[in-house]
Amino acid sequence: MTTPDDAARADLLHYLQAARDALLWKLGGLPEYDVRRPMTPTGTNLLGLVKHAAGVELGYLGDTFGRPSGEPLPWLADGAETNADMWATAEESRASVVELYRRAWAHADATVRALPLDTPGRVPWWPDGEDEVTLHHAVVRVIADTQRHAGHADILRELMDGTAGTDGTGSGLPSTDPAWWASYRERLERTAREAGRKP
Numbered sequence: 001m002t003t004p005d006d007a008a009r010a011d012l013l014h015y016l017q018a019a020r021d022a023l024l025w026k027l028g029g030l031p032e033y034d035v036r037r038p039m040t041p042t043g044t045n046l047l048g049l050v051k052h053a054a055g056v057e058l059g060y061l062g063d064t065f066g067r068p069s070g071e072p073l074p075w076l077a078d079g080a081e082t083n084a085d086m087w088a089t090a091e092e093s094r095a096s097v098v099e100l101y102r103r104a105w106a107h108a109d110a111t112v113r114a115l116p117l118d119t120p121g122r123v124p125w126w127p128d129g130e131d132e133v134t135l136h137h138a139v140v141r142v143i144a145d146t147q148r149h150a151g152h153a154d155i156l157r158e159l160m161d162g163t164a165g166t167d168g169t170g171s172g173l174p175s176t177d178p179a180w181w182a183s184y185r186e187r188l189e190r191t192a193r194e195a196g197r198k199p
Contacts, residue, residue, distance in 0.1 A: 005117055012139045013112060019146035020105060022166040023050060024098065026153040030160070035094055036087070039156045046156055047097055048087040049149045051075075054101040055085050056145050060138045061108035064121040069107045071100065112139055 026046055027035050035047045055073055062069045075084035088097050117136040124131070133141075150166075157163045165173050175181065 008117060008136070009112060012117075012136075012143065013109060016108075016139065016143050016146065017105075018166075019143060019150050020053070020101070022150040023053060023146060023153050024101070025167055026150075026157045026163075027094065027098070028168070030157075032094065034160055038087075039159060043083075043087060044152055044156065045087055046153055047094060048085075049153055050101050051088055051092070051097050052085045053146055053149055054097070054104040057101075057104040057108040057142055059125070060123070060142050061111045061135075062104075064123050064133065064138055065111055065115060065119060065135060066121070067107070067111050067114075069104070071103065071107075108142070111135070 027050065030046070036045055038045050055076055058069045058071055058073065059076075061067075073085075074080060088094070112135065115135050117134065117139075119135040121133050121135060121138060122131050123133055123138075154164065154166075162178075175184075
């Protein structure tokens with residue numbers, strides 16, 4: 001018999017996996033330069049988002065609940081370069097970052113399936129006295145973080161080559177016709193200019 005905890009766990013894992021899949025899909029078909037190139041003044045890049053997401057999952061859904069993965073994450077070690085989890089070095093291949101992320105999924109999912117959602121954990125990098133969470137809270141936090149970065153990836157990829165959506169099928173988009181989008185964008189541009197002229 002399915003319990004309310006089982007149903008909640010299934011919902012959490014479903015939405016977490018949807019965010020993961022969307023984030024990884026954004027790398028598809030791009031050359032090595034494009035998955036790494038900084039697209040914003042703060043350096044946001046596609047492969048860096050994936051690398052960051054892997055570390056987030058291993059931390060919040062591993063270490064926080066006394067379930068370390070054993071994965072070496074040198075960019076999170078004491079003395080590591082600032083922001084080193086947000087970009088991949090030339091020595092870190094796309095395949096190695098993606099495989100790390102997939103291993104992080106497996107480890108995180110095992111934690112979510114093994115423990116009750118009200119299991120208490122301690123976030124090692126949060127301040128003492130403010131570092132306690134439940135597994136439910138941690139999973140929601142990881143979903144929010146992954147969805148946020150999947151949104152970043154949506155924009156980066158669209159700026160690169162116009163690819164939009166979550167999975168390549170055009171689902172969730174009102175049209176897949178480039179002419180429709182050009183007309184739509186022009187209408188928004190006209191509206192923005194009109195509003196900008198108002199006092």
